[in-house]
Amino acid sequence: MILTATFLSAFAGAALILLLPERQAPLARWIALLTALTGLGFASAAFVGYDNTPAAPHFQYLTRIPWVPSLGISFSTGADGISLVMLVLTGIIAVTGVLFSWNVSHRSRAFFAFYLTIIGGVYGVFQSFDLFLLFVFYEIVIVPKYFLIAAWGSTNRQYGAMKLTMYSVAGSALVLLALIATYAASGAHSFDLFTLADPAKVHFAPAFQAWAFPVMFIGFAVLAGMWPLHTWAPTGHVAAPTAVSMLLAGVVMKLGSYSALRVAMTLFPQGLEQWRMVIAVLATAGIVFGALVALAQKDLKFTVGYSSIAHMGFVLLGLMTLNLAGLGGSVLQMFSHGIIGGLLFAVVGRMIYDRTHTRDIAELGRMNLTKALPFAALTFTIASVASMGLPGFSGFIAEFTILSGSWKAFPWLLIPAGVGVVITVAFTLRALQQVFFPSGEPSADVHPFDPITFPEKLGALMLIAATLFIGLFPSVLLDPILRSFHSPLMQKLLVEVPK
C-alpha cells in the first residue's frame, strides 16, 4: 500500500490541480510541492522500512490484485533494493523539479498537472511486477512529455517535442511487440514477471529469444538514450523547460534502463548472451560519441544533454557486464546521474537561461557570471565536478564500479570507456571554464540579474546533499542494490566470467 500511495498521490495531486479555478492558479505549485513531498515521503519510508537482513524476502511491500483475469493481468507491485533506490530518486527529482519550476506562471495548472502525471507514471514503472502494468505506466509518461515541451519549452520546441515523443512511441511499439510475442510464446497465460521469468515454469526457445531480446531491449534502450538511437535526447532536453529536462534526464531515461534490466534481461537470458557484446559495444560508443559531441557544442544546454548520453552509456555498459560490480554500479549510476543530471539542467536552465536568455557559451562567458550569479557558479562547479566523477560524489563510486565490472567482462572495452571518461572531464571543464572562469578581462559592467530565489537554493542544496551523501556513504544505497541481485529473479543474470 505504501508503494501504491506514491503514484496515487501523484495522480490525485494532478486531478486536484486541474480542478482549481483560475483565480487560485498560484496554489497549483503548492499542491504540486505537497504532492511531490508526499511521494518522496512514502518512497523514503519504504526505503527505510525495507528489511535488509539476509533472511528477509527480497521483494517486499508486495500487492497483488487481479485486474483482467481472462488475460492473466494483475495489479502486481512490490519493491526490492533496486526499485526502492529508483523510487527515492524519483521522489527527490520530483520535489526539486517543482522547486525549480516555482516561477512558472503561464498556464501553471496545466503545467503542474502534466508534471505530476509523469511523476505518477514513473513511480508506477519502478514498482510494477506485472508486465502489462509496467507497460501501462511506461506509456502514461509519453503524452504529457509532449505537451510540456511543446507548450512551455524553448528552442525549437515543436520539433523537439514531436521528435522526442515519436522516438518514445517507437521504442514502446518495439516493447509492445516483444511483450505480446512473449505472452503468446510463453503459454503461461499470465503477465506476471515472476512467473514468466521462472525457467521452471516457462521456457522460451533460444531461437525465439534471439529476436525477442533485442527487440525488447532496444525498445527500452531507446528511452535510455542508447547510441545510435539517442538523437531525440539532446534536441528534446534542450527544447524542454527546466523541470521537464530534469525529469527527462533524471528519471525518464532511467525508465528505459531499469525496464531493460528488470524485464528484458531477466526474461531472456540466452538472448542476452547472444547480444551482450553488441550492446556493450553500442553502450561504449555512446560514451565516447556522447562525450566527443559534447566537446564540440557551443550551447551550454546541448553540452549537458550530450553528457547525459555519455553517462547513460555507462549505465548500459554496466548492465552488460553481468557481474555484481557492473550491475550494482549501473543501478547506482542511474541514481547518481539522475541527481547530477538534474542538478546540471537545473543550473543551466533555471538559474542561467531564465535570467540571461542565452545559452551560448561564448556569450555567457562575457557576462561575468561568477560575479553576477555567485550561487549559480558555485552550484555549477559542484555539479561539474560531480559529473566528472570526482571522489566524494556519487558519480565516482558508480563509474568506478562499472569500470571494474567491465574489466572483468570486457577488458578491451575499458580503453574506449576510459577515453570517454577523459573526454567527459575535458568537456565539463571546458564548459565550466568558458562560462564561469573565462580567460581574458572580465567586462567591468556586471549586468544585474534577479537574485537566486529561495526555492532554487533549496532545490540545489537538496541535490548536492544527495550526491555528496551517497558519494561519502555509498553503502546506504549499494547494500540494498547488491542484495537484490541475489534474489532468484535477478540472480540468473550473474555470470561467472572465466579469467
Added chain:
Amino acid sequence: MTSDYLLLSIFLAIAVVFPLVPLAMAWTFARLLSPAKPGKDKQSSYECGIESTGPAQVQFQSHYYLYALVFLIFDVETVFLMPFAAAFLKLPISAFFALMVFVLLLVEGLVWAWAKGILAWK
C-alpha cells in the same frame, strides 16, 4: 437443332427487313421525286394549328419527379397487395392484420407527404 433456329432466323431477317423497306422507299422517293422547297410555315413546329409563342425549350418541372416517386411507392404497394388479394380467402385473420400494418405504414407516409406539401403543385 438447325430447324429450330432456322425459322427464327428467317423471322429475324424479315423483322429487320420489314421496317427498313418502307424507310428505304421513302428516302428514295424523297431524293428522286419530291423537290426540296423549305418554307417558313412548312418548317415551323406544329402545335394544333395555333401559332407557337415563346422559346421551344421549356424548363422541366422537377416537381414531376416527386409525384413519380410517390407514385412508384404506391405502385409497388399495389404489387404487394395483389397476391394477398388473390390468396385472401385461404389466409388466416392474422395475415389481414399484418398486411394492414403494411398498408397503414404507407398511409402514414402519404399523410406525411401531404402535410409537408409535396402533393401541392409548386
Added chain:
Amino acid sequence: MTNILFSLAPESILTITALLVLGLGVSVPNSRSLITSAALLGGLIAAAAILLFPMDANLLHGMVVINPLARIFKLVILGLSLVSVVFASESFPKNHFAESLALILFSTIGMMVLVGTEDLLMIFLALELTSIPLYILAAFDKESSGSAEAGLKYFLIGSVSSAFLLYGLSLIYGVTGSTNLLTISQLSGSPDSLLIAGIVLTLAGFGFKIAAVPFQIWAPDVYAGAPTAAAALIASGSKVAGIFILARILTTGLGHWAGAAGWGQFEPGWAPVLALMAAASIVLGNVTALVQSNVKRLLAYSAIAHGGYLLLGLCSANRESLTAVLFYVVIYALTTAGAFGVVAIVEKQRGGSRLEDFDGLSKSSPVLALCLLVFFISLAGIPPLAGFFGKFYLFTSALANGQHLWLVIVAIAMNAVSLYYYLIVLKHAFVLPAPDDIRPANAPASKILVAALALAVLALGLAPDLLLKPISVAGKTPPHIATSTVPPNDQ
C-alpha cells in the same frame, strides 16, 4: 406470431417512435426539444425492452435470432444512435429537423435487425435499411456543397457495393441451396469457383461498409462533408453493425473456407483476403492521415485504419480474437462518437473543423479539450484508456496461434505512427494560442454527453472487464458466433 412480435419488440418500438417523430415534425415543427425528447424517450423504452425481456430465440429459419450477444449489441447500437440524436438536436440544420431524427431512428432499426439475424436475405434487407437513411443524412445540409458531394458519393458507391453484395450473397445461396447461415456452414469440402466468387463479392460489399481498403474511397469525403452528427452515426453505429455481421457471416456461415494467412503460409480462403485488406487499410489509413488538415477527414482516415485493425482480428477467427474484435469495435465506436461530438461543438463555435479551428481549445473550453485529449489518446492506443486495452487484447489474441505476426508487426508500427497525427490535433488544441473572438458554443446536452463518453472511455480503460466479461460470456452460450450445431427451431 406473438413470439415474433416479442422478439422484435425493440425494433417495433423504435418504428413507432420514428413515425411519432415524423408526425410531431409535421404538426409542431418548431419545437426541436419536444421532437428530440420524443425520440430519446422512444429509444429508452426500446432499450428497456431489450433489457427486460431476455430471451433466446431462433425464429423463421434463422431470420430472427436473439441471443445474449445480439442483445448486447442491440443495446450498444441503440446507445450510439441516441448519442447521435442528441448531437443532431444541437447541430443539425433547422429545416426538416424531425425528418433527420426519423432517419437516424430508421437507420438504427436497420442496424438492430442486422445484428439479430442469421439469414442472408434478412442481412441484405437490414443492410439496405441501415444504409439508405445514412445516404440521405449525409446529404442533409442543403447549404453545403460538401454535404451534397458526400451524399452523392456515399449513395453511388454504396449502391454499387450493395449490388456486389447481393450478387455475392445470391451466388452463395445458389451454391449452398439455403440462405440460413447455419445450413450453409454444414456444407463442407473445397469451394468451387462459384462459391469463391460469391465469397469475394460478399467481402467486397462488406469492405465498403467497414471502409476497408480498397473500398474506402467514400469515407474521407463522406465523413468530412456530412453533417457531423450524421458522420458520428456512420462512424460508430454502422461500423459496429457492419463488423458484427461480417464476423457472424464469416465464422458462423463460411467458417470452413477460412484458409490461413501466416507469412509465407497462405492457404486459400477468406482469411488471407482479409489479412491483405487489413494490412492495406492500416498502412493507407495511418499514412494518409499524417497529411490531413481537416479534423473530420483525419477521423475518416483513422476510421479506415481502425477498420484494418478490426479485420486483423477477424482473420484469426478463434474465440479470443473474435471477442477482442467485438470488444474493440464497441470501444472504438464510443470513442469516435465522442470525438465527432467534440468536432460538432467546435464547428458550431468556430465555424469549421480544420486544424486551425481547434486553436486554443484548452483555453476556451477546457473540459471539451480534455475530452478531446481522452478520445484521441484512446484512438492512438495509449494507456490507461480503453483504446489501449482494446488494441492490446486484439493484438495478443491475433498472435495466439502465432500465424499473423507479420500483420501484428505492421499494425503496431502503424499504431505508433498514428500518435503523430493525433498529437498534431492536440497540439492545436493545447499548445497554440486561441484567436481573440470566440463565441461560446450553446450546446449543453452535447457537452454533457461528450464528457460522459470520455468518462466511459477512461472507465473501460481502467476496468475493461466491465465490457469484456459480458461479451465473452455471451459469446460462449450457443448459438454463438462460432460455428454451432444447434439446429434452428421454428416458432
